[in-house]
Amino acid sequence: MLIRIWGSRGSLPVSLNTAALQEKLVKALVAAAGKGLDTEDKARAFIAHELDFPVSHTFGGNTSCVELESGAGAGEYVICDMGSGLREFGNHLLDMHGPGKTHTFHVFMSHMHWDHIMGFPFFAPVYIPGNHIRIYGCHDALEHAFRRQQAAPSFPVEYDNLPATIEFVQMKPGKSYDVAGMKVSTMLQAHSGDSYGFRFDHGGKSVVYSTDSEHKLTDPRETDAFISLFRDADLVIFDAMYSFAETVSVKEDWGHSSNIVGVELCQMAGVKRLCLFHHEPISDDERITGIWRETRRLEEITRTDAQLEIYAAYDGLEISI
Numbered sequence: 001m002l003i004r005i006w007g008s009r010g011s012l013p014v015s016l017n018t019a020a021l022q023e024k025l026v027k028a029l030v031a032a033a034g035k036g037l038d039t040e041d042k043a044r045a046f047i048a049h050e051l052d053f054p055v056s057h058t059f060g061g062n063t064s065c066v067e068l069e070s071g072a073g074a075g076e077y078v079i080c081d082m083g084s085g086l087r088e089f090g091n092h093l094l095d096m097h098g099p100g101k102t103h104t105f106h107v108f109m110s111h112m113h114w115d116h117i118m119g120f121p122f123f124a125p126v127y128i129p130g131n132h133i134r135i136y137g138c139h140d141a142l143e144h145a146f147r148r149q150q151a152a153p154s155f156p157v158e159y160d161n162l163p164a165t166i167e168f169v170q171m172k173p174g175k176s177y178d179v180a181g182m183k184v185s186t187m188l189q190a191h192s193g194d195s196y197g198f199r200f201d202h203g204g205k206s207v208v209y210s211t212d213s214e215h216k217l218t219d220p221r222e223t224d225a226f227i228s229l230f231r232d233a234d235l236v237i238f239d240a241m242y243s244f245a246e247t248v249s250v251k252e253d254w255g256h257s258s259n260i261v262g263v264e265l266c267q268m269a270g271v272k273r274l275c276l277f278h279h280e281p282i283s284d285d286e287r288i289t290g291i292w293r294e295t296r297r298l299e300e301i302t303r304t305d306a307q308l309e310i311y312a313a314y315d316g317l318e319i320s321i
Helices: 018-032 040-049 085-097 142-150 220-230 259-269 285-302
Strands: 002-007 065-069 076-080 104-108 132-137 165-170 176-179 182-189 195-202 205-210 235-239 273-277 309-312 318-320
Touching: 002 085, 018 040, 065 085, 076 085, 132 142, 142 165, 182 220, 195 220, 205 220, 220 259, 235 259, 259 273, 259 285, 273 285, 285 309
Parallel strands: 076 104, 104 132, 132 165, 205 235, 235 273, 273 309
Antiparallel strands: 002 065, 002 318, 065 076, 176 182, 182 195, 195 205
16 A cells, blocks of 8 residues: 655645745755755755755645555545645646546545544535545534535535535545445544544555544543554554643643654554654654654664554655555
């Protein structure tokens, strides 16, 4: 399976402003002094292998959108959440195939907070007849949320005027479904208005998408239930929006978790890879890189068995399992 991150931020989209970009350029130019980078190939190699990660990269600013490619069917795509990253995914498909080729999209919604649905009105395939979009979720108001977002005065194109075929599929928490060649399991999570985590199993590989979920680890039954959901997963995409200190103080009960809890849960469940996700919008590239490095160090000093590989999600990241 191949997992692509199209949007990794939480709450609202953010952009790299001019001051932050210029700071990266200053650091890059100082680091390049005396390197003799007189060709583009040399410059690219220097960027790829010698620059520090927060100088050569940005974590990006799109809100939650993740693609799961399993190869189950030609022209079928599996997506988790429709944050602003969905716009780039749709544009990418148009660039690859043009507007004449139609597709089927299976979209699994953790919940309908605005940062998770805001990409839908700007998703190019929804304006192309012949495309089929199936939106799966456990909330009763699933369809209502999308209709309301398209309605005047919020958006100029009413829902009923969208040319693509759109279908809403009501799921029940705790049940498993077969979709696009994958076994999909669902689980209720602690978040305002409720959120749902998903586990995808296909061809002996498994991915868990668990964002917008607060884990306090104070209720053994709840903890055991998530350990079962995560058990032996090849990858867990995990809400690590806050620091551990924030989750037990000023931001307790805000519905999000930390990198610390993510490591602990994944270690207990025997997970192979953990991807920190739903980054705090006020955190810049330096801050998120620092959290990522701290998380890897925590994993090293608490490791008792196999290594838990740690990723920090960024727009454009691909993880192969």
